[in-house]
Amino acid sequence: MVVGDVTTAVDVLVLGAGPGGYVAAIRAAQLGRHVTLVDSGLPGGTCLHQGCIPLKALLSASERYHQTRPEELTAMGIHVEAVAFDWASMQAWKQGVVDRLAEGVRRLIAGNHIEYVYGTGWFINAQEVRVEGEYGSLRFKFEHCIIATGADAAPFPGFPFDGKHVLTPEKALMLSELPETLSFVGDDYIALELATLFARLGVKVKLLSPGDQLMSGVDPSALRLVQAGLRKLGIQASTGVALDSIAERPVVISRSVCPRTSELHLDAVGLEVSANGGIKVNSMQQSSVSHIFAIGDCTGARALASIAMKQAKVAAEVLSGQRVQFAPLVLPLVVHTTPELATVGYTAEEASKAGYTIVTGRFPLAANGRALTLRNDNGVALLVANADDGTLLGATLVGPRAGDLIEQAVLAIEMGATLTDLSEILYAHPGLSETLLEAADGALGRAVHMLARG
C-alpha cells in the first residue's frame, strides 16, 4: 500500500472514455447514478481522436478535392483553372472538427455531473481500482464498474510497428507529409477507406488483401463496383496476397485489433477472458463477476463504435436495475469508398446457406433520376428477402449516401418488414432511396423503371 493512500468510495466507475465509456457514463448519470469516468486522455477515445472521425474528415476533404478536377466539372459546365490542396491545412481542418466534437463531449460529461479523472486504471481486487495519473495515485472503491478500454492494433508477426515503415491506420492518418507511395494490408473497411483517401490525394497506392475477396461478407456484384472505383483512382488492388511476400514500404497494416485489457490486472478480479484478451460478457454486458461490466472493443466484439455505444446503454441500464440486453438482429456496415458501399443482414449467398428460400431484388443507380442529377450514377441497390413471407433479410447499397440510406433497411429488418411494406410507402422523388422501392418492386415482379429480365 502506498503511504498516505486514501480510498475514495464511488458509485459507478467507468474505465475508458471512448464512445462506449462516455455514453455509459452519461446513461448511468441519467439514471441517477454518480459516475466517475477514467481515461488517460480527452474523452472521445480512438474513434474521435485517432479513428473514425479523423478518417471520415480526411475522406470527405479528399473527395471534395477529387471532385473539383476538370474532368469531373467541365461536363457540368464548370471551368476551373487550378485546384490545389495542402496536406497540413487539411490536417488542421480535420483537427478542428475533432476538437469541436471533443468539446461537445466534454460539455455533456460536465453537464451530467460526471467526475472525470485523468489517468490509467487497473484492478486491485473485485471492489477497487487504482488510477495512476498526473496528480498521483488514487484508489477507488466502486459499487459497479464498466470496463470500456477499447482495443489496439494487434501486433502483426514480421511487421513490427515502427511509426515509419510499418504503420498502424491511426499513424497513417497523422503522417506529417504525404509519402509518394503507400501500401495497405487488410481486407476490412479501414484498408479500403485509407487506400481511397491517399489515392485521391495523388499517392501511389497498393492494396494487398490476404483474403480471396477485398472484403468478406459483402455481395460480390456490389464489391465489383467498389473494386472498379478503386481501379479508377489508380489503386493497384490484389487479393490472395501471401503475407510473407509483402516487401512494400511504407506499409499500413489494418488487420485485427486486440482488446486493451492486459494492463487491467484482470487476474486480481478473476474475470474470465477469451484467448485474445477480450472480456467475456453475457448479453446484459455482465462479466463473470456480476457487478463488473464490459462493453465495446475490450470484449472482443467487432471494433465498431455503433456496437460500443449500444452496449454502453445496456450496461448502464442493467446496473441501474433494468432488465435489458444487447440484442440487435443486424449490424450495418459502411465503407466510404467511391462509390460508397453499405450493407446489412444476409447476402443472397449467406441467406441461402442459412436455409432460407430467397427472393432478390436489384436496381441499378443508372436508372435513378436523382443519381443522374448528382452526376453520380455508379451504383446499385440489392435486396434479399425470405420467399416464404416476404420479410427482408438483407440489403446492400452502392452509390452516393449509401451509408445514410442503409438505415432504412436496418429498420425494415429489425421491424420484420416485408417487401410489400417497402413497396407500399411513399418515397420522395427524385431521391436515392427510390432505389430501395424499385428493388423491392423488382423482387415482387413489378418494378416500373426497369424491364423484367428474360
Next chain:
Amino acid sequence: MQEFKLPDLGEGMQEAEVVEWLVKAGDTLKLDQTMLKVETDKAVVEIPSPVAGRVAEIRVQDGQVAKVGDVLIVFESTTSANGGSSTPTQSLTSGSTTMQSASMPSPISVSQTPATKQRVLAAPAVRKLAFELGVDLEKVTPSLPNGRVSIEDVRSYIEHEKDSSLPSAPSPVLVEEKETEQPVSQASTTLIRKIEHPVTPVQDERQPLKGLRKRIAEHMERSWRTIPHATAFDEVDGGALAELREALKPTAEKRGVRLTYIPLLIKLLIPLLNEFPIFNASLDEENREIIYHRSYHVGVATASPEGLLVPVLRNADHLTLMEIASNLENLIEGAKKRTLALSELSGSTFTLNNVGSFGGSTGTPIINHPEVAILAVGRLQDKAVVQQGTVIVRPMMPLALSFDHRLIDGAMAGAFLARFKELVENPQQLILDMV
C-alpha cells in the same frame, strides 16, 4: 353465434376490468344468470347473461381490461332475451345497459406456427419488452395472421402465465451468471445468433397492479406528484367530545343508529369549513383558478377488503347529526361490500380520515385530489398532560392536517386546527349557530 360486447355502464366509463368469470366455455346459461363481474373505476358490476344458451368462447380473460364495445363472450345461443331465434344480427336490451351483437367473424387461426422458422417476427420494442419480462417470444401466440408478435401479445402471454399461477417474470435485479457469450463478435454482417435468455436463479413474485389497487396507486401518485403537501400536527383534548357522545349514544341507539365519533367530528367540521372557505376548495390546474365549493361533501376514508375507498357524504351541511350517522353507516357498509354507486364515491370537497379506526395513533394523510386538505384524527388515548402546572390524565386525540401548500400556508393551517380544537373541546358551541 352471438357476441356480447361490453355495454356502456354509464357515468362516462370507457373501460372496465374483468374481475371474474362465473361461467366457462361449454357451460349452458339461463337467461339473466349472473355470468361475469366487471370493475369500473369505482364499482364492481355484475353482468347477467343476455341469452339462454351455451358459451362458445370467452374472449376477455380475468384481469384483462376491456373497452366499451369489446366482445367479451360468444354464445351458441338458443333463445335470446327478446325470444327471437338465433339470427346473427340482433339487438339485445337488458335493464339499463345496451348490448349489441354482430355477426361473428371467422376466428383467426392462431394455432398454426408462422412460416418463418428462423425468427419470430417482432419489432425491436416488442423484443425488448419480452426480454424485460422474461418471455420467450417463440412461446407467445401472435395475434396477427402473419405471425407478428405485438406488445399486447407479450403482455397477455404474461397474464396467462400468471393465471396458471407460475411466477414467471424474472426479477429485475442483477443476476449472477456463469454462461457468457458475445453476440456481435463474429466478423460478418449476417444475422446475429439468437441470444439465449440469461438464467435467473432467484425469482421474486410479481403481480400485476390491477383493479382497485391500481386506481388507488394512480390516484395517490397524481396527488403526491401535483400537490405540494405540508402537514400540521396537533393534539386535542377529547374529553368533552367523549362525554357528549356518551350522552347521545343511548338515544341514537334507540333509533337504531350506532353513534361513533365520526359523525360528531363531521358536524364540527361544517362550521369550520364555512369559516375557512379555502379548506373547502380545489385548484383548477388548467385555468389556474381557485374554486371555492359552496356545497359541503365530506369524504370519509374507509378501509375495504381490496383497499382504500372514500365514500362521500353529500351536502353534509344540510343533515342532522342523526342523518349523518345513519347515512355514514350505510356508506361504510356499501364501501366494504363494494356496492356503492359512482356518485357515492366521488365529488367530495373535503376528506376526513379516521386513522384511529385503522389501528394507528396518527399518520400523515395524502390529500384526496383535487381537494386541498385532509384531516386525519387519531385514536383517543389517555395521556399525561400538563395543565396549570400539574400533570393530569386526559383523553387526547392526535390531529394531522395535510394541506396543499400552493393555496394554504402554515399559519392558515394552524388557525384552522386551533379553531377545530376549540370546537372539539367545547362541542356545545354548535348550539349557538343551530337553526
